[in-house]
Amino acid sequence: MSTRQRPRFSTVPFAWQPWTSTIAESDASPAQWAVLDEVVPAMKTNPYYLLLAHDPEPLRQRTGLFNGIMKGEGGSPRADRELAAVAASRVNGCVYCASVHARAYNQLTGDTEQIQRLLDEGVGTPLGERERAIVNLAVKLTNAPAELGAADLQPLRDLGLSDLEILDITNSAAIFAWANRLLQTLGESTTGDG
Amino acid sequence: MSITAQPDVIDRLAGIAADSPVAALRRQKPDLVAFAQGSYDALLEPVRPGEVSLLERHAIAYRVGLLTGFDMVAAQHEGLLRELGAGDDLIEAIAAFPASDGLEPRLAALLRHTDLVTTAPGTAEAEDIAALHAAGLTPAAVVTVGQLIGFLAYQIRAIAVARAFGEETR
Secondary structure (H helix, E strand, C coil), X not given: CCCCCCCCCCCCCCEEEECCCCHXXXXXXXXXXXXXXXXXHHHCCCHHHHHHCCXXXXXXXXXXXXXXXXXXXXXXXXXXXXXXXXXXXXXXXXXXXXXXXXXXXXXXXXXXXXXXXXXXXXXXXXXXXXXXXXXXXXXXXXXXXXXXXXXXXXXXHHCCCCHHHHHHXXXXXXXXHHHHHHHHHCEEEECCCC | CCCCCCCCHHHHHHCCCCCCHHHHHHCCCHHHHHHHHHHHHHHHCCCCCCCCCHHHHHHHHHHHHHHHCCXXXXXXXXHHHHHCCCCHXXXXXXXXXXXXXXXXXXXXXXXXXXXXXXXXXXXXXXHHHHHHHHCCCCHXXXXXXXXXXXXXXXXXXXHXXXXXXXXXXX
């Protein structure tokens, strides 16, 4: 096995390099190009999306699911969804996802200090009560989904969150089980021009 | 009043009735239900499976169900494997992997990758993708397999959450 050096968690933007060829290096079909224009028009030259465009329909469905979970109207404040995304990504080791969503959280909340500690020290770092309850639920769902039960929802209930808000937080942690696996097993995060 | 909720695959596997409070909660965001079902359809019941066969897809999903302790997921895909003609020998070989003989090298490579991505995604290396190519998968097939295993990681968690809400609001 290689002894690849993995980048440290950071809010600095990372690049990503696929471990197999993208549609740009193949005889791609019109449908493969069209899905990029349709679902990720602003990122259609990004190697991650050029890779996923090999199979258009899962990309179309997954992008709809991802955008709905992270940006959909109603339910939890978006910052709570971003925090759950960072927690899942920190546990799974996805520096790329953690960086993108740490920056989104910081921008939404103006609080950079808690996220920095979460990135540096891990999900056990001291957090505010609300943040702790969100991170705990995201971590449980990431590490031990088969053991999740009603008791794991209760701390957020006790803080006054609605069922829909809690569902949004869990959906964020769950979609990052998917996203983290794509980013970490189809290629690697690199620092800048690497 | 009732919204005519269609049970989707997540409701069914979580044991959630279409007229239950949990089904109604999930349908407060109907697009998420539809895109999750659409992902399932695209990856597990595609009209044109292309380079990754239905048997391979259900073998991967069966294995994920077993690895993660989601017995209802394993049972669903065991049933679908049998519908495709898989017998006891194949079902047992998938369950016992990697301590099993007689699997086609391509299926063994797919199961090895399934185990890696499901249980230790942070340890994957470029060599793991090279191993799939060596087993005959094209770049497009590698993407399909990656999306499939990733989707299943999402789906079992969505099931877990629906079940947890169901415990409370039964």
